[in-house]
Amino acid sequence: MEDDCVNCGAPDARRYDLTVRNTDHDEVPLCEQCHAAIAEELAQA
Amino acid sequence: MFQDITVLHVDDDPAIRDLTAEFLETVDDSISVRSEADPSTVPTRIDAEPVDCVVSDYRMPELDGLELCRAVRADHPWFPFVLFTSVRGEKVIEAAMDAGATDYIRKETGTHHYTLLANRITLAVSRRRAIGRLQEAGALPPEWPPRQLRSDTDD
Numbered sequence: 001m002e003d004d005c006v007n008c009g010a011p012d013a014r015r016y017d018l019t020v021r022n023t024d025h026d027e028v029p030l031c032e033q034c035h036a037a038i039a040e041e042l043a044q045a
Numbered sequence: 046m047f048q049d050i051t052v053l054h055v056d057d058d059p060a061i062r063d064l065t066a067e068f069l070e071t072v073d074d075s076i077s078v079r080s081e082a083d084p085s086t087v088p089t090r091i092d093a094e095p096v097d098c099v100v101s102d103y104r105m106p107e108l109d110g111l112e113l114c115r116a117v118r119a120d121h122p123w124f125p126f127v128l129f130t131s132v133r134g135e136k137v138i139e140a141a142m143d144a145g146a147t148d149y150i151r152k153e154t155g156t157h158h159y160t161l162l163a164n165r166i167t168l169a170v171s172r173r174r175a176i177g178r179l180q181e182a183g184a185l186p187p188e189w190p191p192r193q194l195r196s197d198t199d200d
Contacts, residue, residue, distance in 0.1 A: 004131070005154075006060060007061070007064070007131075007154075007156075008131055008152050008153055008154045008155075009131025009132065009133070009152060010154065018060060018064075020060065020063035020064055020067055021063045021066065021067055023059075023063055025059060025060040025063065031154065033154045033155060034154055034155060034156075037154070037155040037156045038064065038156060041068065041071075041156050042067070045067065045071060
């Protein structure tokens with residue numbers, strides 16, 4: 001089942017695991033572009 | 046010099062709460078973010094905590110961002126309130142302004158909208174603080190804000 005991207009609202013989200021502020025968030029619905037941008041920003045933090 | 050700004054960010058999604066806090070504080074180190082999942086607690090938190098601005102999602106299960114804005118406006122006509130949503134369309138913007146939102150920021154693909162959000166938060170809080178200084182100096186009319194600048198819910 002597809003979800004909307006929680007970051008931008010795009011309808012083609014897939015589920016990714018994210019670690020933000022030392023918290024693991026499992027299966028966060030994100031579109032591919034948002035996931036790439038967020039992963040890059042988090043890697044630089 | 047800018048004073049530090051404390052933001053209360055309201056969103057029912059835990060990942061977005063953490064991402065918003067992380068990116069806002071990274072973009073502008075004068076901003077610190079407190080997160081809230083339950084919008085019904087926001088009016089109480091504004092009264093009890095040193096919060097300078099509310100940033101709220103629109104779509105939330107119990108109380109949406111517009112309803113929350115109206116609830117805040119009931120007691121805080123000038124409190125900075127920014128609607129931060131991926132919902133698009135002029136109707137949403139118009140509804141946000143009618144509800145008394147200070148600003149509306151649309152979430153976009155990527156992370157650039159967090160920089161825009163930080164800038165708008167700083168602008169809204171600076172404006173509120175300027176009004177506060179004028180009020181303290183007795184430089185504003187007793188009936189302030191003027192009726193025509195209040196939202197419909199204040200009538």
